[in-house]
Amino acid sequence: MTVTVYVPGDAAAVACDADAVARAIEAALAARGEDFVIIRNGSRGLHWLEPLVEVVTDTGRIAYGPVAVEDVADLFACGFLAGADHRLRVGRPEDHPFLAGQTRLTFARCGVIDPASLDAYRAHGGGRGLEKALTMTAADRIETVKNSGLRGLGGAGFPVGVKWETVARTEGPRKYVVCNADEGDSGTFADRMLMEGDPFCLIEGMAICGLTVGATQGYIYVRSEYPHAIAAMARAIEAARAGRWLGADLLSSGLAFDIELRVGAGAYVCGEETALLESIEGRRGQVRAKPPLPAHKGLFGMPTVINNVLSLAAVPFIFAEGPKSFRDFGVGRSRGTMPIQLAGNVKHGGLYETPFGLTLGELILIAGGTASGRPVRAVQVGGPLGAYFPPRLFDTPFDYEAFMAAGGLIGHGGITVFDDSVDMARMARFAFEFCAIESCGKCTPCRIGAVRGVETMDRLIAGDRPAEQRALIADLSETMKFGSLCALGGFTPFPVMSAITHFPEDFGADHPAAAAE
Amino acid sequence: MPAEGMTELDREKLSQLIEAHADRPGALLPILQAVQAGFGHVADTFVPVIAERLNLSRAEVHGVLTFYHDFRRQPAGRRVLKLCRAEACQAMGAVDLLAQAEHRLATAMPGTRADGAVTLEPVYCLGLCSVAPAAMLDGRLVGRLDAGRLDALIDEVLA
Numbered sequence: 242m243t244v245t246v247y248v249p250g251d252a253a254a255v256a257c258d259a260d261a262v263a264r265a266i267e268a269a270l271a272a273r274g275e276d277f278v279i280i281r282n283g284s285r286g287l288h289w290l291e292p293l294v295e296v297v298t299d300t301g302r303i304a305y306g307p308v309a310v311e312d313v314a315d316l317f318a319c320g321f322l323a324g325a326d327h328r329l330r331v332g333r334p335e336d337h338p339f340l341a342g343q344t345r346l347t348f349a350r351c352g353v354i355d356p357a358s359l360d361a362y363r364a365h366g367g368g369r370g371l372e373k374a375l376t377m378t379a380a381d382r383i384e385t386v387k388n389s390g391l392r393g394l395g396g397a398g399f400p401v402g403v404k405w406e407t408v409a410r411t412e413g414p415r416k417y418v419v420c421n422a423d424e425g426d427s428g429t430f431a432d433r434m435l436m437e438g439d440p441f442c443l444i445e446g447m448a449i450c451g452l453t454v455g456a457t458q459g460y461i462y463v464r465s466e467y468p469h470a471i472a473a474m475a476r477a478i479e480a481a482r483a484g485r486w487l488g489a490d491l492l493s494s495g496l497a498f499d500i501e502l503r504v505g506a507g508a509y510v511c512g513e514e515t516a517l518l519e520s521i522e523g524r525r526g527q528v529r530a531k532p533p534l535p536a537h538k539g540l541f542g543m544p545t546v547i548n549n550v551l552s553l554a555a556v557p558f559i560f561a562e563g564p565k566s567f568r569d570f571g572v573g574r575s576r577g578t579m580p581i582q583l584a585g586n587v588k589h590g591g592l593y594e595t596p597f598g599l600t601l602g603e604l605i606l607i608a609g610g611t612a613s614g615r616p617v618r619a620v621q622v623g624g625p626l627g628a629y630f631p632p633r634l635f636d637t638p639f640d641y642e643a644f645m646a647a648g649g650l651i652g653h654g655g656i657t658v659f660d661d662s663v664d665m666a667r668m669a670r671f672a673f674e675f676c677a678i679e680s681c682g683k684c685t686p687c688r689i690g691a692v693r694g695v696e697t698m699d700r701l702i703a704g705d706r707p708a709e710q711r712a713l714i715a716d717l718s719e720t721m722k723f724g725s726l727c728a729l730g731g732f733t734p735f736p737v738m739s740a741i742t743h744f745p746e747d748f749g750a751d752h753p754a755a756a757a758e
Numbered sequence: 759m760p761a762e763g764m765t766e767l768d769r770e771k772l773s774q775l776i777e778a779h780a781d782r783p784g785a786l787l788p789i790l791q792a793v794q795a796g797f798g799h800v801a802d803t804f805v806p807v808i809a810e811r812l813n814l815s816r817a818e819v820h821g822v823l824t825f826y827h828d829f830r831r832q833p834a835g836r837r838v839l840k841l842c843r844a845e846a847c848q849a850m851g852a853v854d855l856l857a858q859a860e861h862r863l864a865t866a867m868p869g870t871r872a873d874g875a876v877t878l879e880p881v882y883c884l885g886l887c888s889v890a891p892a893a894m895l896d897g898r899l900v901g902r903l904d905a906g907r908l909d910a911l912i913d914e915v916l917a
């Protein structure tokens with residue numbers, strides 16, 4: 242019987258030595274004369290256990306992790322090929338509480354299948370959404386997306402169905418579907434994981450979007466910091482063309498849709514949708530003033546849908562299972578699931594897909610607290626433009642409106658945890674510095690304001706008249722909020738002001754050290 | 759490098775790299791990426807050649823080249839070490855690691871060591887925030903970095 246071993250090829254696993262582990266397992270299997278296959282799957286999302294190696298046994302897949310090269314000989318000696326006991330044995334992954342507690346709609350196949358195989362994708366339910374969509378009228382397809390309640394998961398939370406409808410109704414000689422895979426937010430990696438672990442799901446979602454709005458060409462814009470995702474997507478696009486999932490005659494429907502991969506060049510602002518379009522067109526990634534909306538005049542001046550990876554990857558499930566099966570999850574106006582990313586100083590970091598509505602505190606419990614074992618002091622939600630939350634606000638439920646009400650945003654679903662060694666004044670300074678480095682330069686409040694912010698924070702950190710500096714920062718934040726064209730300048734005040742509001746002692750207010758000076 | 763400094767071989771290689779992408783819509787970025795992959799950097803002398811082929815002004819090509827952080831106008835060191843300094847990595851001690859790298863390499867970030875052994879650069883998130891702190895040495899990803907593992911990477915770079 243052929244031995245089947247899974248060793249993740251996901252970048253997080255690879256960064257923890259998964260390639261070397263795969264080579265060591267391969268060498269050991271070859272030396273034993275076994276008939277074997279090693280599949281480089283995506284990650285299940287239990288990143289503290291990466292590399293999480295799985296063997297196929299009579300009782301299902303049995304996982305071991307985190308496996309180091311030095312453990313391989315011992316695993317073989319203990320009989321891990323038969324699923325035997327070992328100190329690294331995790332058991333059946335799906336029984337692990339971290340996975341068992343999730344609702345995996347978008348990430349159902351990630352980490353399970355061979356991401357290079359269209360057959361594996363089909364065997365695990367892939368393609369049913371597209372087949373269903375092909376039997377529907379364009380109007381029904383739009384209704385399906387609208388009824389699902391799906392909102393854009395890139396950050397802004399705009400209803401996906403409304404955007405598609407606008408593009409479907411706008412006339413144009415050509416239309417485009419653009420997938421935003423720029424994922425620049427620190428603390429986020431769900432787009433990367435999906436592209437590496439289940440790339441056909443994104444292709445299927447984009448193809449459904451193309452059919453729905455009448456676009457024949459798609460683009461995926463992936464950041465250059467993601468070489469593994471780029472390789473996995475490129476390989477999947479080729480395989481999809483070969484299997485006629487892309488091309489001139491999609492699944493013999495007579496309809497055409499193809500996808501081109503574009504790679505970014507290291508600019509955070511290119512995640513902003515209009516800057517991204519500029520970049521694909523070969524220009525500086527400067528933000529365009531709206532209107533016109535991309536839906537009316539987008540890529541090369543044509544009507545364009547631009548959606549995040551997660552928004553598009555949620556679509557196949559919605560078509561395959563019906564919009565109600567998605568909408569039934571969630572709370573309030575936040576429907577369905579959110580792939581939440583647990584990052585930073587956490588014991589159990591990784592991907593946790595769950596219906597909207599869990600509280601921040603519950604999510605931190607799921608993350609097992611801090612990796613350092615020290616108390617949690619602050620949590621940044623929603624990337625570098627998101628607010629810092631103190632433990633006092635951990636009862637905030639994960640939902641767009643609740644976070645807005647608490648002075649924050651959920652953004653792309655990244656949760657970055659800090660322990661009590663964090664200096665929030667340094668984090669506020671960093672927020673300004675990041676904005677200064679990444680500003681596209683179009684508006685003065687952002688371009689100049691961010692630099693002033695860094696200087697002001699430097700004075701505050703040096704203990705130079707902190708009350709005055711705090712007042713200056715508050716003024717500056719107002720100016721940036723209202724005078725910036727996009728959220729880079731406009732939202733940088735979120736991390737800054739939340740840090741000052743919730744952690745005043747780090748900003749020279751009521752701080753014993755500052756008073757002593 | 760003056761224009762005359764370009765060898766016939768370089769000229770040929772450059773034009774091949776340009777031609778491979780020139781007819782794509784929005785060709786400039788893919789061309790700059792291909793040129794950088796081929797030469798290690800995009801020399802100022804390449805700019806007029808690219809501009810002419812795409813029917814753009816030199817200023818436009820220069821503007822794009824300088825806008826994106828990835829593009830280099832000078833060759834990098836023999837190795838490139840990128841350390842993540844975004845929030846999730848900071849939460850796991852990245853700031854101390856940056857100081858350690860700058861100190862041991864005697865190179866301020868961003869910068870290239872005097873002997874050309876390595877270029878040290880910041881990166882703002884590699885999507886490895888759950889296995890932070892993270893780094894990239896040439897194309898190789900490294901997670902769960904700590905002082906010891908960073909020292910080993912630096913030993914490798916200086917070997």
Ligand SMILES: Cc1cc2nc3c(=O)[nH]c(=O)nc-3n(C[C@H](O)[C@H](O)[C@H](O)COP(=O)(O)O)c2cc1C
Nearest residue numbers: 393394395421423424425512513514548549552728
């Ligand atoms: C500075 C900035 C960076 C952004 N980065 C991203 C990003 O990396 N990925 C993303 O999907 N959206 C990003 N966005 C949001 C996009 O502008 C846009 O809202 C999104 O692509 C729409 O897709 P969705 O409706 O599916 O979320 C960014 C916005 C700003 C202002």
Ligand code: SF4
Nearest residue numbers: 681683684687727730
């Ligand atoms: S706010 Fe900053 S990044 Fe956004 S458009 Fe203005 S200058 Fe550019």
Ligand code: FES
Nearest residue numbers: 842847884886887
């Ligand atoms: S913040 Fe360093 S890898 Fe994401």
